[in-house]
Amino acid sequence: MNMKSNIVFFILILTTFNLHAEDGHNLWLRAKSTGSVNIVCERRSSTLDIAKQELEQSWQGKDGAKLVLTVKKDKAIKYDGFKLSDNEVQANTELGILYGVYELLRRQQTGQTIQNEISNPSYERRVLNHWDNLDGSIERGYAGRSIFWHDNEKGYAVTDKEKNLWKEYARANASIGINGAVLNNVNSSKLMLTPQCLEKVKAIAEVLRPYGIKTYLSVKFSSPSLIGGLKTSDPLNPEVIKWWKDKVKEIYKIVPDFGGFLIKASSEGQPGPQDYGRSHADGANMMADALKPFGGIIMWRAFVYEANSKDRACQAYKEFMPLDGKFRDNVIIQVKNGPVDFQPREPFTPLFGAMKKTSVMPELQITQEYLGHSIQLVFLATMWEEFLKSDTYQEGVGSTVARTTDGSIFPQKHTAIAGVANIGLDTNWSGHHFAQANWYAFGRMAWNNQLTSEKIADEWLKQTFSPKEEKAENSNVSDWQKNFLIPVKQIMLESREAAVHYSMPLGLHHIFAGIKNTHYGPGPWFAPKGTRIDWTPPYYHKADSTGIGFDRTTKGSGAVSQYHEPLSSQFENPATCPEIYLLWFHHVPWDYKMKDGRILWDELCYTYEKGVNEVRQFQKDWDKIQPYIDAQRFSDVQSKLRRQCRDAQIWKDGCILYFQQYSRRPIPFDIERPVYDLNYLMKTDLYDILK
Ligand code: GCV
Numbered sequence: 288m289n290m291k292s293n294i295v296f297f298i299l300i301l302t303t304f305n306l307h308a309e310d311g312h313n314l315w316l317r318a319k320s321t322g323s324v325n326i327v328c329e330r331r332s333s334t335l336d337i338a339k340q341e342l343e344q345s346w347q348g349k350d351g352a353k354l355v356l357t358v359k360k361d362k363a364i365k366y367d368g369f370k371l372s373d374n375e376v377q378a379n380t381e382l383g384i385l386y387g388v389y390e391l392l393r394r395q396q397t398g399q400t401i402q403n404e405i406s407n408p409s410y411e412r413r414v415l416n417h418w419d420n421l422d423g424s425i426e427r428g429y430a431g432r433s434i435f436w437h438d439n440e441k442g443y444a445v446t447d448k449e450k451n452l453w454k455e456y457a458r459a460n461a462s463i464g465i466n467g468a469v470l471n472n473v474n475s476s477k478l479m480l481t482p483q484c485l486e487k488v489k490a491i492a493e494v495l496r497p498y499g500i501k502t503y504l505s506v507k508f509s510s511p512s513l514i515g516g517l518k519t520s521d522p523l524n525p526e527v528i529k530w531w532k533d534k535v536k537e538i539y540k541i542v543p544d545f546g547g548f549l550i551k552a553s554s555e556g557q558p559g560p561q562d563y564g565r566s567h568a569d570g571a572n573m574m575a576d577a578l579k580p581f582g583g584i585i586m587w588r589a590f591v592y593e594a595n596s597k598d599r600a601c602q603a604y605k606e607f608m609p610l611d612g613k614f615r616d617n618v619i620i621q622v623k624n625g626p627v628d629f630q631p632r633e634p635f636t637p638l639f640g641a642m643k644k645t646s647v648m649p650e651l652q653i654t655q656e657y658l659g660h661s662i663q664l665v666f667l668a669t670m671w672e673e674f675l676k677s678d679t680y681q682e683g684v685g686s687t688v689a690r691t692t693d694g695s696i697f698p699q700k701h702t703a704i705a706g707v708a709n710i711g712l713d714t715n716w717s718g719h720h721f722a723q724a725n726w727y728a729f730g731r732m733a734w735n736n737q738l739t740s741e742k743i744a745d746e747w748l749k750q751t752f753s754p755k756e757e758k759a760e761n762s763n764v765s766d767w768q769k770n771f772l773i774p775v776k777q778i779m780l781e782s783r784e785a786a787v788h789y790s791m792p793l794g795l796h797h798i799f800a801g802i803k804n805t806h807y808g809p810g811p812w813f814a815p816k817g818t819r820i821d822w823t824p825p826y827y828h829k830a831d832s833t834g835i836g837f838d839r840t841t842k843g844s845g846a847v848s849q850y851h852e853p854l855s856s857q858f859e860n861p862a863t864c865p866e867i868y869l870l871w872f873h874h875v876p877w878d879y880k881m882k883d884g885r886i887l888w889d890e891l892c893y894t895y896e897k898g899v900n901e902v903r904q905f906q907k908d909w910d911k912i913q914p915y916i917d918a919q920r921f922s923d924v925q926s927k928l929r930r931q932c933r934d935a936q937i938w939k940d941g942c943i944l945y946f947q948q949y950s951r952r953p954i955p956f957d958i959e960r961p962v963y964d965l966n967y968l969m970k971t972d973l974y975d976i977l978k
Contacts, residue, residue, distance in 0.1 A: 308917060308918065308919045309919055309920050310714045310715060311714065311716070311723065312714050312715060312716070314723055314727075314751065315459075315723070315727055315747055315750035316458065317750065317751070317755065318345040318396045318750065319344070319345065320343060320344055320345055321347045322346060322348070322350030322352075323343075323346070323350060324342050324351075324353075325351060325353045325354070326342055327353060327356070328356040332381050333496075334382055334384070334385055335381050335384060337385060337458075337498065338356060338376075338381075338384050338388040339356075341385075341388055342388055342391075342392070345395075345396075346392070346395070347395040347396060348373075352374065354376070355374060355375045355376075356376050356384050356387075357375060357376070357378075357384075358378060358380065358383075358384060359377055359378075359379075360379050361377065364377075364405060364407065365407040366383075366407065366408050367379070367380050367386055367408065367466070367499065368386075368405060368407035369383045370387070370403070370404070370405050371401055371404055371405075373401050376388055385461060385498070385499065386406075386461070386464055386499075386734075387406075389462045389464075393750065396749060396753075397745070397746045397750065398749070406734075408464060408733070408734045408735070409689070409693045409702075409735055409736040409737070410648075410692075410702045410733055410734075410736070411701055412466065412467050412501075412584070412702070412704075413465050413466050413467065413704055413733035414466070414467035414586075414703060414704070414705045415465055415468045415705070415707075415710075415729075416469045416473065416705050416706065417433070417471060417472070417708045417710070418471075418472040418473065419433035419434075419436055419471050420436065420471070420474075421436050421471065421478055421484065422436065426472050427656040427707070428711050429655065429661035429662075429711075429718045430661055430709060430710060430712070430716060430722070431711035431712035431718070433712070434449075434452055434710060434711065434712055435453075435471070435487075435491060443483050443486060443487040445487060445490045450494050453494040456710065457494060457495045457497075457498035458498060459716075460498065460500055460730065461500065463727055463729075463731055463734065464730050464731070464734035466499050466501060467501045467703075468495065468501075468503065468708075469504065469705075470488060470502060470503070471504060471505050472505060473549060473550075473551035473557075473588065474505075474551065474557065475504075475507045475551070476507075477507050477509075477513040479504055479506050479510075480504075480510050480514060481514060482537075485537070485541060488504065488541075488542060489541040489542055492542045492544070496544060501546035502544075502545060502546060503546040503549055504548055505548070505549045506548050507558060508520060508553075508557070508559050509562075510530075515530045520562075520563070521563035521565065522570045522573035522574075523565060523569060523573070528576075528577075531577040532576075532577045535578055539581045545581070546584065547578050547586065547617075548586070549586040549588070550585060550586070551590065552567070552570055552587070553567070553591060554588060554590050554591045554592075566610060566613075567606065567607065568610045568614055571585050571587040571614055571615070572614060572615045572618065575614075575617045576615065578617060584617045584619060585615075585617065585618045586621045586705065587614075587618055587619070587621065588620075588621045588650070589606075589607050589620050589621065590603070591603055592821065594819045594820075595820065595821070596821065598837070598843075598844030599626075600839065601845070603622065603638055604626075604849045607638055607642065610645070611641075611642045611644050611645050613645075614645050614646075616701070617700065619647065619699075620638070620642065620645055620646065621705055622636050622638050622649060622650060623636060623649075624636065624651055624670075624671070624674045625674075627827075628797070629652040630797060631658055631783070631786055631790055631791050632787045632791065632794070632867060632868075633796060633871070634871060635674055637846075637850050640680075640681030640682070640691035640696075641679070643681070646700060646701055646702065647691070647692055647699075648692060648702070648704055649675075649692055649704050649705070650705045651671055651674075651704070651706045651707070652706070653667065653706045653707055653708055653725045654707050655709065655725070656806050657806050658783070658786055659807070659931065660718070660807055661713075661717060661718025662807075662934070663927070663931045664721045664778065664779075664927065665782045665783050666725065666740070666744060666783060667725045667728060668724070668725070668728035668743050668744065669740045669780060669782075669783045671728065671729075671740075672738075674688055675687065675688050675689040675732065675736050676689065678854075679850075680854055689736040689737065692704070693736055704732075704733045704736075706726075708726070709722050709725060710726065719923075719924075719927055720920050721779070721924065723747075724743075724779065727743070728740065728743045728744075731743050731746075740780060741776070744779045744780060745772070745776060748771075748779075749772065752771065752775075752915075752916060752920075753767060753772075754767055766915075770911070770914075771916065774908045774911070775909075775912060777908070778905045778909070785902055785905070785935075786898070788895065788898025788901060789899050789902065789935040790898070790938045790942075792891065792895065793866060793867065793887075793891060794836065794866075794867060794868045794869045794870035794871030794873075795827070795870050795871075796827055797824060797826075798810065798811040798824040798827060798828050798942070801813040801815075801822060801823060801824070808934065808937060808938070809968070810824055811830070811941070812824070828870070828946075830945075830946050830949045831949055834874050834876040834877055834879070834887070835874065835875065835877070835887070835891075835946065835949070836869065836871070836873050836874045836875050837870065837872070838872075839858075839871065840858075840859050840872060840873065846872070847859045847872060858872045859872075866882060877950040877952060888946075888950040888952045891946065892955050892958060895938070895939040895942060896959060898935055898938070899935045899959070902928070902931055905928060906928045906932055909924060937968065940963040940965070940968065941963070944961055
């Protein structure tokens with residue numbers, strides 16, 4: 288074939304098989320309008336212009352319908368919430384109108400009806416935390432380099448192409464209700480507060496503003512001495528106090544809607560008030576006072592743990608509970624969902640609900656540091672739903688984490704939720720097509736912390752994958768729903784549990800390969816001499832000839848006592864402790880009888896096996912959906928699933944063979960035999976270190 292006939296053939300193939308190449312860049316915002324809409328809106332502003340443009344671009348309602356956008360105060364509407372009916376969006380603010388428009392379009396695209404209803408956000412601030420460094424790299428980023436920062440060579444220059452990308456980013460966030468972005472890593476650079484860097488922040492903030500996204504920064508607590516020429520950064524020193532006041536003034540001059548600071552202090556080597564003998568409250572309040580006149584807030588992280596502590600999981604509670612009630616009302620304590628560190632499964636951090644006189648906000652991790660990077664398909668909404676619905680019992684039955692943080696129980700001046708972003712320069716933004724669903728889910732749950740993961744998966748799939756040329760009433764759609772939507776939703780909803788099964792079942796945690804600190808792959812054996820013990824897996828699994836698991840009962844580290852009754856007693860007793868947390872709270876003999884009658888060792892093996900089988904099933908199910916999806920995204924996901932299957936097998940083999948050295952029991956004979964040698968896996972690990 289010559290060149291010309293080659294092209295003709297290719298076009299023919301494309302039309303015949305309807306293979307639209309989709310690279311995922313459009314995220315869940317692919318819908319094109321199917322008719323016109325007559326928009327009535329008395330006001331004009333850049334935010335309202337966006338709302339109108341979105342309607343014109345993606346309207347799928349009745350052709351020629353009239354839609355009124357009304358900005359009018361209504362007491363029943365909270366923050367930037369909205370009132371929605373078939374022909375009107377009403378809100379207190381222009382941003383509320385924009386959110387209402389996105390909701391209306393989402394309903395159209397996902398075939399959901401609209402009754403007269405009010406939708407208010409669960410949290411006032413719904414914030415992405417970017418762990419982006421000023422050199423363009425991203426800590427725990429798996430989707431390319433930063434969309435905000437370059438390598439040093441390009442410095443802080445801003446291009447139109449970048450601005451365009453930030454606009455797309457802002458649009459995606461606004462469409463799911465995210466209204467804040469911390470632009471840089473919590474392990475902040477001291478340069479963040481220099482005038483050159485702040486000029487760039489100004490440029491970014493200008494692009495994000497019309498979409499209602501406030502800009503926040505992570506800054507080094509010791510900035511006054513690092514870049515301000517002061518001898519100290521002691522929060523009670525008058526010069527330091529003045530330095531922060533001046534710096535904050537300088538920021539608000541160029542970013543008038545600046546949101547505030549996110550601070551990692553006295554944590555993992557970061558400077559903090561404790562360096563000067565002061566408390567977290569002293570540090571946070573000093574900065575909060577500087578921000579107060581401008582309406583800014585401090586999000587002060589509670590991610591603290593000491594080397595050599597008996598139990599790292601106890602530390603945040605110990606340090607922060609005595610300070611309850613001592614923080615200013617524009618300080619929010621930002622607490623990770625679990626007491627160790629974003630593990631595949633953890634019980635909730637006991638600070639939730641326990642701090643009653645202080646605003647507390649959850650921090651979730653969207654980027655999959657411990658859940659397979661952007662290699663594995665793991666839908667995190669099920670994990671977040673489990674967390675938000677966890678009952679703390681702090682103010683009686685029903686004091687869920689959601690309710691203790693969203694102002695329903697405690698009168699918090701500010702409410703917020705944060706998610707560590709998984710966004711980078713990769714064409715599809717998140718590295719894995721399905722990792723986009725985690726970004727989406729974070730926004731949707733931040734808006735409504737009662738939403739189920741099932742509903743979120745359903746709407747995300749419909750918007751992200753439904754065939755473009757089909758309209759809701761077309762019969763092919765039901766074909767697509769039956770053969771794509773239902774099975775793929777099932778994969779998503781089972782995916783996190785599968786990851787727990789093949790990596791850290793029954794409450795095991797932090798048993799990752801430690802080499803290179805990647806947090807990918809198993810390393811229960813990893814404990815080189817001289818490494819901090821709480822950075823080695825044996826500290827967490829404590830496997831020995833008598834059994835396995837971390838004793839956090841009152842006879843052990845006592846972590847159970849940080850939970851409110853009845854949880855405390857429930858966790859204390861292995862018979863009542865949910866088995867999903869068994870090895871989190873207990874060191875259990877290998878022949879401990881599980882609820883299903885198996886001994887613990889067998890149960891562990893069967894669970895690892897189950898996890899591997901689950902991913903193999905995802906692989907089979909994915910292959911079946913090929914006719915219902917574009918070729919590019921089909922094969923991208925297919926190839927990632929292959930790698931996930933291999934890596935699940937490595938998890939299973941590595942963990943079972945390693946723990947078998949202590950259990951000294953056979954692997955139950957009806958499960959698949961390991962295919963990797965333990966020595967090989969351990970050496971591969973070591974080999975990596977030498978590379
Ligand atoms: C940004 C864990 C991660 C670090 C992260 C830290 C934090 O330790 O591995 O990369 O640092 O948490 O949340 O501050």
